Structures are given as structure tokens and as C-alpha cells.
Amino acid sequence: MSKVIVVGGGAAGMLAALSAAQEKADVLLLEKNEKLGKKLYLTGKGRCNVTNHCTLDEFMQEVPHNARFLYSAITAFSPQDMMRLLEDCGCPLQVQRGRRVFPVSEKASDVTRALQAALTQAGAAVRINTEVESILTQDEQVTGVRLRGGESLSADAVIVCCGGTSYPKTGSTGDGDRFAASLGLRVEPRRASLSAVITEESWPAELQGLSLRNTELTLTHGKKCIYQQTGEMLFTHFGVSGPLVLEASCHLPEEVSECELTINLKPGLSREILDQRLQRELSATPRRQLGSIMPSLVPARLGEVILSLCGIAAETLCGQVTRKKREEIAAMMQSLTLHIAALRPIEEAIVTRGGVSVKELNPTTMESKKIAGLFFAGEAIDVDAHTGGYNLQIAFSTGRAAGRAAAKTRES
Ligand SMILES: Cc1cc2nc3c(=O)[nH]c(=O)nc-3n(C[C@H](O)[C@H](O)[C@H](O)COP(=O)(O)OP(=O)(O)OC[C@H]3O[C@@H](n4cnc5c(N)ncnc54)[C@H](O)[C@@H]3O)c2cc1C
DSSP: OOEEEEEOOSHHHHHHHHHHHHTTOEEEEEOSSSSSOTTGGGGGGGTOOOEEOOOHHHHHHTOOBSHHHHHHHHHHSOHHHHHHHHHHTTOOEEEEGGGEEEETTOOHHHHHHHHHHHHHHHTOEEEOSOOEEEEEEETTEEEEEEETTSOEEEOSEEEEOOOOSSSGGGTOSSHHHHHHHHTTOOEEEEEEESOOEEESOSHHHHTTTOEEEEEEEEEEETTEEEEEEEEEEEEOSSEEESHHHHHHHTTOOSOOTTEEEEEESOTTSOHHHHHHHHHHHHHHOTTSBHHHHGGGTSOHHHHHHHHHHTTOOTTSBGGGOOHHHHHHHHHHHHOEEEEEEEEOOGGGOSEEEEEEOGGGBOTTTOBBSSSBTEEEOGGGBSOBOOSSSHHHHHHHHHHHHHHHHHTTTTTO
């Protein structure tokens, strides 16, 4: 029987430990927090968007980075497999808009509870309040772990599931990166992914709290369009956030200073049709002030900003708006441009990019190519995806692959 130690009791660690235990390994899951799945409790605003009920091809399209590496793990343990597992453990699920899957109870704690019950049933041992300080190896083979405090535990296999570096209070403090680097593995630098954006312009702050729906957002780098999508976004005191912005941020290059976001408030209308509509509104009420008709076209506060960006007073009478100014207003409604100053601090990102390079790992087993018996899973690996349940599924699928393979280390 292989002795498997799993470091980190988040989504990846729980699946890794469960999978290894189901393969009859002697499993010990070590978690430095006082409970398992601390980050999981925060997911989906406490509702936990646990996976996405999509096909493999659809899944891969939501992974902008290192998707090919994940192909084998997601094929072997798909979103539908994860849904079955959770329902079998007593956590009924529901599929919502965009095929997003949530517990029927809409409580993230129910996902953790179900996985914990499954771990107990499968015979995996769990030690909380236990921090791993280093991974022990000999002759490029894992031999165990050393705990903070000095105690050493031996193992045939160690699965590192320490997460990334965002929301560090949940325990994700980059320990996996440190372990990998100290063993000579290549570690890609961490960066925020799924992050809100700080803009050079200050006018978004005037619109703080305003959320836009059915808006088209285009991200450009120089002249190149690198992302375009329609959906929801939000203005904040520092710039912009919301689902569209978070998703766009995954596509940003490292140097963001040449990148722009362009907001089209009327993606369904051609410029000509929009201009005709504006012209109709203006000529129907020539004696009204321009500012008073803007709310019929865009949210009121945004209307004020648009007029100010066009350099036209809200008090101007509709009948006095020149054709040039009218065309400028229509153009502004379809191309409100924001220059990206920076991403919000990495600690606030929903996920982080970077971590153990995929080149270091076998994509079927998640085992290190250099150190036998050493596995990685979840956000510890340099993979990340869009919002929609894909990131948790990556943690589950890679955890599953690592757990099953680690259980067989004695045989190999
Ligand atoms: C606010 C928020 C909302 C999110 N919502 C969603 C969502 O709805 N759907 C979705 O798919 N994704 C969501 N995500 C992303 C998702 O939570 C992560 O991708 C996922 O948790 C990664 O799982 P993991 O197990 O790899 O890492 P983590 O969940 O970070 O778990 C790592 C664990 O390892 C432990 N650990 C670290 N170092 C050590 C050590 N040295 N010794 C012992 N233990 C250690 C940590 O304490 C932690 O418990 C969200 C993220 C955030 C921050």
C-alpha cells in the first residue's frame, strides 16, 4: 500500500486525497488552517460555482492559458464526473445560467462538507493546523515532508496542492512555488488573472457602483484586438470590474501600459442607426436641454460623463446641437475608451497565473518529470481559466489525476 501525503486541503487537495484513498492508498491530508477549504467558502460569493456543465471542447475554450496540458486530466475526470461525485456524496446540484453549476442549497459550505464526509468514508486521515515547511527527497525521489516545528513524516508520494497567491488569508501563500523552486523545478512568476482593472482615467470613479448589462467590451494591445465579449461590467472607485473585465484581464500581456478597454454601450446598433435615433430624439424636443434626454439612451450618470467627454454642456438645447457634436456623442456611446494603468494587487485576484511550469509535469499524472513521487495539482500549477466554474474543475481534475497516480507509486 502506497503512503501518500497531500499538502493543502483546498479543492485540489481534497480531491487528490479522496482519489488516492479510493485507490486504497494510506492517505494523510495536511492543512495549515484550522479547517479545510477556506477559499472554497468564498467561491461564487459563498454559493460556490463548483463546475460548468459543458463539453470538453467548450471547456478548453475557457482556458486561455496552457489548455493543452489539461486535456488529459479533464477528459479523465470531466465536469459531469465531478457533478456525479458531489451528488453521490450528498450534495445535490443545480445548473444555472451559462451552465454554471451550484449546490441546490447555494451554500459553498455544503460542498466542503460533502467532500469531507467522502474523505472520512474512504479512510483518508486529515490533520488540520499542520503546516508543511519543506518536501524531503533523496536521489531525485520523494521521501516525505518536514512540518513546521521540525517533525518529519515519511511518504512514497507527496501531492502539493498549496494553491496560488491570491486571498492569502485563506492559506494560499505560494508555498507550492517555494517547494518547487527549492527542488530545482521551473516556477513561472505569479500574476493576477481574473482581476479588476485600475484605469488612468478618473471618470469611472464618478460612476462607482454603476453596473452595465449587454455591453460590449473590447481589449486592445496597440492596434491588436485581444479580447471582445458582450456581458456585464461594473464601475468602481479605481476603474472597472465585473465579469467582462475579470475575463478580459486574463488576456492582458505582462506590460499593460499599451492596453485599452473600449466600451460599446449600444452593441446591437450600427453607428448610422444610433445616429438616426439620436437625431430623432433631438428634433422631437428642440427646446429641452440635452442632459435631460440622455437618460433615454444611456444610464443617467453615464450620460453626464459622455457629454462632458464630448465637451458639450448638458444645458445645451437639443435644437442647438450641431451635426458634428451629435455624431461625436453617438461615437462616444459606442467607443468609450479607458487606458489601463495596472491590475489590482495580486492578493485581490480571483485566481493567479504562474506557479509550477506545466513543462515540469506529466499531464496525465501531474507527477514531476524530475522528482519521482512528487505531484502537483490545482492552482499550484501554471494553469488558469475564465470565470464560470472552470477553475475549481481544474483543481478537481488535476487533483483526481494526481491522487490516482500517487496511489500507485509503490507499484511503479
Ligand atoms: C473570491 C473568490 C471566488 C472564487 N469563486 C470561484 C467560483 O465560484 N468557481 C471557480 O471555479 N473558482 C472560483 N475561484 C477560484 C478557486 O477558488 C481556486 O481556483 C481554487 O480554490 C484553487 O484550489 P486549490 O486547491 O488549488 O487551492 P486553494 O483553494 O488555495 O487551497 C490551497 C490550500 O493549501 C493550504 N496550504 C498552503 N500551503 C500549505 C502548507 N505549507 N502546509 C499545509 N497546507 C498548506 C492552504 O491553507 C489552502 O487551504 C474563486 C476564488 C476567489 C478568491
